[in-house]
Amino acid sequence: MRPHPFNVIRINKTLSCAGADRLSSGMRGAFGKSYGTAARVDIGQVLISVRTKEEKCQIACEALRRAKFKFPGRQKIHVSSKFGFTRFTKDDYAKWKSMGRLTPDGNNVKWLSSRGPLWRLIGRENA
Secondary structure, three states, X not given: OOOOOOEEEEEOOOOOOOOHHHHOOOOOOOOOEEEEEEOOOOOOOOOOXXXXXXXXXXXXXXXXXXXXXHOOOOOOOOXXXXXXXXXXXXXXXXXXXXXXXXXXXXXXXXXXXXXXXHHHOOOOOOO
């Protein structure tokens, strides 16, 4: 899940039975009690990201198709051409990884440019 529910929803409970006008205080002190949490989502914002192997892509798409019925509005499923959660295509990722220009960084990678200190570049081929 990408967006997190940080917004607190509050409710101002009021009575609606006979004689409630003597018991309730109306809008006085109407801040309310916390009722739940919600996430603010923009149009086109990514809700769920799944990283999986190439052969399990159909299973992940089916799981996301079933999950999108639990959300209001229209949801789209997009299969990326990138490698994992990185910004590199699969061919570029294999090329840069074999050259030693990528270092792991959690679920992402950092790209080492040809600029910078010489100790990082000495002894590397194709750098």
